[in-house]
Amino acid sequence: MLSQLPINLGKTKPEDIDKEILRAGMIAELDAVNFYEQMAAMASDEHIKKVLLDIAREEKTHVAEFETMLLKKDQEQVKEHEEGKKEIEELTGSQISSPAVAPESPSQNTPAQNNFQSYDPAQPNL
Numbered sequence: 001m002l003s004q005l006p007i008n009l010g011k012t013k014p015e016d017i018d019k020e021i022l023r024a025g026m027i028a029e030l031d032a033v034n035f036y037e038q039m040a041a042m043a044s045d046e047h048i049k050k051v052l053l054d055i056a057r058e059e060k061t062h063v064a065e066f067e068t069m070l071l072k073k074d075q076e077q078v079k080e081h082e083e084g085k086k087e088i089e090e091l092t093g094s095q096i097s098s099p100a101v102a103p104e105s106p107s108q109n110t111p112a113q114n115n116f117q118s119y120d121p122a123q124p125n126l
Contacts, residue, residue: 019077022070029062 005024012020033056040052071078085096 019070019074022066022073025066026063026070029059029066032056032059033063 006027007020007024009017009020036052036056036059040049040056043049043052071081089096
């Protein structure tokens with residue numbers, strides 16, 4: 001399990017620190033998902049299993065929150081995300097819905113303004 005950052009932020013360019021923090025957060029949350037799902041698979045008590053799987057689902061939400069923020073801050077990540085989506089669609093022959101994320105704009109960076117577009121996996125691409 002993660003107990004320290006997987007990267008040295010001291011060697012990171014100042015303009016990239018926030019993006020690296022978000023990526024490290026994603027790594028930590030994915031590690032937690034794996035941990036809770038493995039513990040649930042081993043648990044004999046159904047109540048404990050249920051709680052562990054619920055916590056794992058919550059961790060997946062955290063992964064999505066970090067990813068959403070990363071896609072707002074890193075346009076290269078957005079481009080590569082779309083490229084990966086296209087490759088999977090070509091390989092599988094099925095359409096993949098992806099979150100709509102508005103790029104970050106410093107002038108819109110106030111708590112009163114919500115720059116996130118809603119994400120509904122059941123909806124076609126926005």
